[in-house]
Ligand SMILES: Cc1cc2nc3c(=O)[nH]c(=O)nc-3n(C[C@H](O)[C@H](O)[C@H](O)COP(=O)(O)OP(=O)(O)OC[C@H]3O[C@@H](n4cnc5c(N)ncnc54)[C@H](O)[C@@H]3O)c2cc1C
């Protein structure tokens with residue numbers, strides 16, 4: 001029977017209250033969100049916090065809102081306590097960032113998704129965490145609060161390595177911000193051994209088309225194959241080009257060379273490189289189709 | 304610490320250690336052993352209960368996190384002696400063999416039908432994809448849930464079970480233990496207990 005080691009429990013009533021509790025109980029206190037990564041680790045004694053600060057009552061962190069940011073840019077803001085299920089069922093998320101919906105369909109299973117949160121996923125920073133790749137691809141900005149105030153971090157600044165983020169012990173990840181771009185499409189695809197399992201490998205892409213149909217911006221991310229950040233070389237190869245199958249094949253090749261997978265029970269290195277290649281091609285195709293659709297609908301609205 | 308929650312419609316308050324998982328709270332403190340406990344790793348889904356109407360894996364929720372919430376276990380599916388259509392469906396379509404996965408399957412089915420009264424096969428299979436059945440091959444489970452969807456008012460047609468007093472054999476008098484047991488959870492208990 002797996003049961004966590006003893007700890008004390010406090011339920012926060014507001015973000016400020018949670019921050020005060022983290023300060024009061026010191027470095028051995030941990031935020032508890034959905035608990036679907038932290039509780040399994042505590043059962044296995046991989047984590048042994050002395051205090052759990054439960055943030056499940058913080059409805060102020062459970063939201064999906066579109067609006068202009070401080071600079072007036074069109075932005076989708078997603079609260080850290082938003083559950084996987086809420087993201088999967090959101091039409092707004094699907095319309096703006098289909099990569100999130102693609103990923104949510106294959107994250108864990110429907111029941112785990114009822115509890116797990118986007119904030120918990122990012123703070124867990126497991127190398128196989130699908131939403132980490134999604135946020136890298138979309139260039140998300142993390143909003144972190146501490147007693148001293150708020151700071152905004154890019155994903156490159158946020159992710160420090162496997163299971164390590166820039167969120168200090170006495171800070172809380174409050175939201176993720178995603179810039180909404182015109183003529184843009186995105187997609188995610190994962191290969192898993194069975195439903196609900198972590199990725200053998202997965203890829204995500206976002207493609208923005210210029211008015212002349214060439215690729216104006218592109219990002220490619222890989223999951224579970226030892227790739228830190230987005231695959232710059234593969235994305236650079238696409239810039240300024242017309243999207244063609246030959247181009248996607250080249251980007252796939254570059255992605256498979258750039259990543260650094262390890263052999264484990266989910267598969268050998270060459271298989272994972274093959275997946276990085278194939279999945280990169282597939283997400284580029286789908287993201288480009290969606291970018292075309294988005295460009296057409298924008299043109300129709302304007303016309 | 305003290306926790307207060309509603310379990311199958313009854314308010315309960317208990318003194319527990321913060322580390323007690325909801326599944327053990329339900330089984331060992333409340334003695335509602337219809338909720339099963341299997342893999343312990345959030346994979347098999349036999350421990351599924353409803354929290355505010357939503358299926359959750361109770362091996363990965365602290366009892367403390369359920370404080371202030373409403374929990375439904377398999378014992379809460381029947382209304383008095385009247386089976387829930389889902390339970391009736393599992394009987395009609397042979398949705399169980401050993402019965403180990405059954406409580407979790409039935410609660411997920413109930414939540415699915417509350418959300419989507421006319422699911423197709425794919426939607427049913429997706430809904431139960433976080434749960435493992437080692438016996439049936441799932442086909443009869445899917446049929447059972449379909450049966451329940453097609454007979455939403457089955458219970459009103461007088462399909463009842465005898466309410467059962469077997470739970471008093473725990474020797475403890477928890478106010479939640481008074482809910483009637485069902486044919487399904489009983490047979491499941493027989494193999495598991
Ligand atoms: C069976 C199973 C299968 C899974 N499969 C997948 C999968 O295929 N792909 C995938 O991506 N994920 C998968 N997951 C992980 C799932 O997505 C988790 O829900 C997620 O990783 C953690 O989210 P949580 O809200 O449960 O976080 P918790 O477990 O509550 O917390 C995780 C960590 O983040 C910290 N934390 C949480 N929220 C905050 C915050 N707002 N600010 C600061 N720190 C915070 C906690 O202190 C803890 O250290 C799976 C989980 C399970 C149990």
Ligand code: FES
Nearest residue numbers: 341342343348362
């Ligand atoms: S015992 Fe909870 S999912 Fe298996």
Ligand code: FES
Nearest residue numbers: 400404436437438
């Ligand atoms: S009936 Fe035996 S595990 Fe499902």
